[in-house]
Amino acid sequence: MTAHEKQAVEAEEKRTDTVADEPTSTDTPPPPGTPIIEVENIGKRYGNVIALSDVTTSVRAGEVTCVLGDNGAGKSTFIKILAGAHEHTDGELKIDGISRHLSSPRVALDLGIATVYQDLAVVPLMPVWRNFFLGSEPTKGFGPLRRLDVSTMKTTAKDELAAMGIDLRDVDQPIGTLSGGERQCVAIARAVYFGARVLILDEPTAALGVKQSGVVLKYIAKARERGLAVVFITHNPHHAWPVGDRFMLLRRGKSMGDFPKSEITLDKLTAMMAGGTELDALSKELESSLGADSELIRDMKAETRG
Ligand SMILES: Nc1ncnc2c1ncn2[C@@H]1O[C@H](COP(=O)(O)OP(=O)(O)O)[C@@H](O)[C@H]1O
Ligand SMILES: [Mg+2]
DSSP, X not given: OXXXXXXXXXXXXXXXXXXXXXXXXXXXXXXXXXXXXXXXXXXXEETTEEEEEEEEXXXXXXXXXXXXXXXXXSHHHHHHHHHTSSOOSEEEEEETTEEOOOOSHHHHHHTTEEEEOSSOOOOTTSBHHHHHTTTOOOEESXXXXXXXXXXXXXXXXXXXXXXXXXXXXXXXXXXXXXXXXXXXXXXXXXXXXXXXXXXXEESTTTTOOHHHHHHHHHHHHHHHHXXXXXXXXXXXXXXXXXXXXXXXXXXXXXXXXXXXXXXXXXHHHHHHHHTTHXXXXXXXXXXXXXXTTXXXXXXXXXXXXX
16 A cells, blocks of 8 residues: 555545544433423414414423324424424424524434434345444445445444344344334434434334334333433323323324323323313213223223223
8 A cells, every 4th residue: 555545544534533424422411301402382384274383392301202192183293393304383493492493304313303203214125234324334445445344334233232222133134024113123223323312203103012012112211211302202192101201292283281290190191182071972972872881982981081
């Protein structure tokens, strides 16, 4: 190698040291409870359609903020505002105390806000480690010798998954062979590794069975332990309750309230979710046609209690 080449190698190494995608997870996270995102009376109109209005809550380091609501309640609209996918049209969004309009997901990501959507963008036939680094692959060498740093990717993916308590037999297996829950977990570990401070999860348990949901809930708790602020969207209060620190309820685009865990109970949350009196009326109506002993009626009655 000539002296000139050597210089170029060194310059290249310096350059890759400072690329934007470098993980920043080694930074010390802010103390638990520090507000990272604060929204005040935030809203979103699509032309004449008011998808969301008057939502006030905060997303804090080391806490899980649950966003609950039925289909069409405005949950996705709310997180799209935080994720930079849609700009809000009303109210105020503050990040680290600074008022902002997020114009793109890239801007949100640069502020440390990562979103894991339900339909994960993974390449099923590619190995787990490859998916872990998709779009941010480390390389070694330079010029024509530049190539993917496969060994680093494999060991890093394995170590990072292990740090989240995810024990995969083999990071070489195609990600398509993992269960839905495991795939969600890989996406969570990936976001943590690439320096997310805020992790937004849009209904990560909606398509999963009981056991797989439990696995995902465990990693949500793990992300919180690592100091991340988590926004957990779900329509299931039984999933939200065990991991949540704060609960924000949406109904038809409006906030039904924002409660710290100390100020609400699971029963109350469930009743509010179910729409209380509305569900009561519906269950009475159904009772006359299905009979009081029907399983559906018993479930509905259990939900409206409390
Ligand atoms: N791009 C859009 N244009 C017009 N209306 C929309 C758009 N996106 C969502 N909405 C409306 O906003 C409301 C809330 O939707 P959404 O946030 O997807 O609810 P959720 O995620 O809770 O099911 C719905 O009534 C929906 O029809
Ligand atoms: Mg949705």
